[in-house]
Amino acid sequence: MSVARAGEFGLIARVTARLASGHATLLGPGDDAAVVHAPDGRVVASTDVLVEGRHFRRDWASAVDIGHRAAAANLADIAAMGAVPTALLVALCMPPELEAQWTEELADGLAAEAARVGASVVGGDMSASPTLTIAVTALGDLGGRAPVVRSGARAGDVVALAGRLGYAAAGYTVLSRGFRTPKVLVEAYRRPEVPYGAGPQAARHGATAMIDVSDGLLADLGHVAAASRVGIDLLGAAFEVPDQMRDAAHALGVDPLGWVLGGGDDHAIVAAFPEDLPLPAGFRLIGHVVHGAGVTVDGRTYKGAAGWDHFR
Amino acid sequence: MSVARAGEFGLIARVTARLASGHATLLGPGDDAAVVHAPDGRVVASTDVLVEGRHFRRDWASAVDIGHRAAAANLADIAAMGAVPTALLVALCMPPELEAQWTEELADGLAAEAARVGASVVGGDMSASPTLTIAVTALGDLGGRAPVVRSGARAGDVVALAGRLGYAAAGYTVLSRGFRTPKVLVEAYRRPEVPYGAGPQAARHGATAMIDVSDGLLADLGHVAAASRVGIDLLGAAFEVPDQMRDAAHALGVDPLGWVLGGGDDHAIVAAFPEDLPLPAGFRLIGHVVHGAGVTVDGRTYKGAAGWDHFR
Structure with a gap:
């Protein structure tokens, strides 16, 4: 089934059903915004975008692989500040003819990589686009430490x-x-x-x-x-x-x-x-x-x- | 000058030079990640993506206008949880031939809309892409209140x-x-x-x-x-x-x-x-x-x- 046939809300339901909730998640996907624990009164935040043909190719890597890579690029930025990642948000732009299953497997990869550090996907957005694009924002917690700049x-x-x-x-x-x-x-x-x-x-x-x-x-x-x-x-x-x-x-x-x-x-x-x-x-x-x-x-x-x- | 000619780092420097720092910004653009104040120990986070031809057209609105709209869509999600927005992160995908000035004016619009609520652009990412795409993540603070779901x-x-x-x-x-x-x-x-x-x-x-x-x-x-x-x-x-x-x-x-x-x-x-x-x-x-x-x-x-x- 294509993402166009699944529809925006159908696809969101399919994808969010596959996402586990991390220990920092106070409110996960499904509302206007997520709420994430930020125990030390600060939040570390970073955004990275992957564009098909430039940062990844679907014939070179599976959807699960690409999910791992997209998450890793962002989680690494959080770690490089000296922080522990807590959450990911994912904006996904897709050609309407893309298989909905590809999107589900991408979510599996994102979730699995996030789970390696105890984080999870807490929100996102989806849109049709001629260019398959994955923009990920990662959040993290410094645990009381100064950020290492x-x-x-x-x-x-x-x-x-x-x-x-x-x-x-x-x-x-x-x-x-x-x-x-x-x-x-x-x-x-x-x-x-x-x-x-x-x-x-x-x-x-x-x-x-x-x-x-x-x-x-x-x-x-x-x-x-x-x-x-x-x-x-x-x-x-x-x-x-x-x-x-x-x-x-x-x-x-x-x-x-x-x-x-x-x-x-x-x-x-x-x-x-x-x-x-x-x-x-x-x-x-x-x-x-x-x-x-x-x-x-x-x-x-x-x-x-x-x-x-x-x-x- | 095109964004390709300005180059990734040149363009980032041009854009970040136009961004003021909000009162919640502890560390702004220029490092692996930003650090944002989250005074009540939680952070509200939401992502929305705008794709050219679907969510905006360059012949219908100026870059400044499109910046305002992209920010507003995200800031509104934060407000609808009962929270006050604190920061934006922006992933921008652009055709290489796009005028660098368009990007600067987009940043002006994003920053001006964020400033209406005391927030600012604290980070982002840029990439070339055939499809002009703006993915914005907004963060916010609940001020001790429960989120309104x-x-x-x-x-x-x-x-x-x-x-x-x-x-x-x-x-x-x-x-x-x-x-x-x-x-x-x-x-x-x-x-x-x-x-x-x-x-x-x-x-x-x-x-x-x-x-x-x-x-x-x-x-x-x-x-x-x-x-x-x-x-x-x-x-x-x-x-x-x-x-x-x-x-x-x-x-x-x-x-x-x-x-x-x-x-x-x-x-x-x-x-x-x-x-x-x-x-x-x-x-x-x-x-x-x-x-x-x-x-x-x-x-x-x-x-x-x-x-x-x-x-x-």
Whole structure:
């Protein structure tokens, strides 16, 4: 059955029937607005939009996968502030001929990814559109902590990473060349493995600045460096390319370091910490904050891909 | 300059430079997420999406107008819970050839409408897309009150309305027939005049159920009736058609009552109140909650347009 045939209210009923309620949900879907617990008197909020053909392709990933990815992109932003996600709202624009089942499976993916952090889908909107578009807003709770912003890094801090780099970008390249393996790369593109807990953990350990890697490590650390008015020098040795990624890069004729340093969508969490503190579990040292500007690798400018501009 | 030429980060900088910070904003645009005051430990959240050609046309309204409308649709949802809006997040999908200035003016409209209630735009996302799409999420604060949901109306309650009905629908019909006047109708379509304060006021006066009229009065009260398991009987005499609307309807050969009872987009606030309480200022009696089901006018089913389904 198409979404047009299901109708707006029929489709909303089908989708909301599949959504569990998270522990922060005081009032879920079905009214003019949702009500979500915000225990410390503040709420963290972030919006990300995915457009078909630009951020996802229906022939490259299932609806469930795309739901996972759409949720992950937003939940990672909440984690990168040092907060714990509480809720998602989803605005979904669909061609009228889209199968209603696709929408239900998308909701399953969104709900399952949210459930990984104890959050849930609390509301949304649906409309017909020529372009399949998924706009997600995530809310989160700081648990009494100060938000960890991009502008707090100081010369002398260490830079540390939680999570993977380059896997999703490698999977994207593999798919774009018409291949379906290596599975570890393709699956990483379809469903990023985000270290959500690392965000609040870094905040508790005194992180001075933090960001999630969505545009590519060099680009995102460039945002931190600019906002903090510092330079960041990365340790080239910290970016060993895994064998499977190296083999895939060789077969495709590309530089795998471009995936690792320039690829987005893994949603790793990168943070600066005062140098005298031990790093929290799950983080590894990848560089240092220095006086100056910009991001370098072993003191030099990296010449490969520097990240994504979503209009080019 | 096109948005493609401005680039994602250039465009974000241009737009955020135009946004003032509301009193609830603890951290505004520019980081992974915003942080918004949620003083009573809960946050109200709602999402609405506008798609070009379906919810707006660039030749019918300016970018500033469309910003006002997109904000109003969301802020009204917050007000209809009895809450005061605090913040907006905006996901904007644009054709690459769109003028960057259009985006800036849209932001001006969003910000100006939000400022009417003391709120501001705290974050968002931008992407290229073949279809111009504006997804807005609004947040709000209940000020310690219980949310006023759709399901609380009880037989014996009175039904009362704040704000206008039919003006936006009439303006839409006028524009769709190629006319630009009467101005009062066209302007109502372009920039709805939402009685935001009526929502929290109704909550303080003991409203038992509340909704904003976005799909049409009969359709939206139908949601209240269904959720509350009651019927609602409206007083036909309460819906006097203003002269300008009657004249326009006559000239266009349509029934103006269809606009009043079936038209959306004015975002009037309609609420049920216990019958023994005086109505709050700004509300007028339009009907009664009765035992039964569905919505009637003077005891009969109205045969005209019953509201919008966004897939048809």
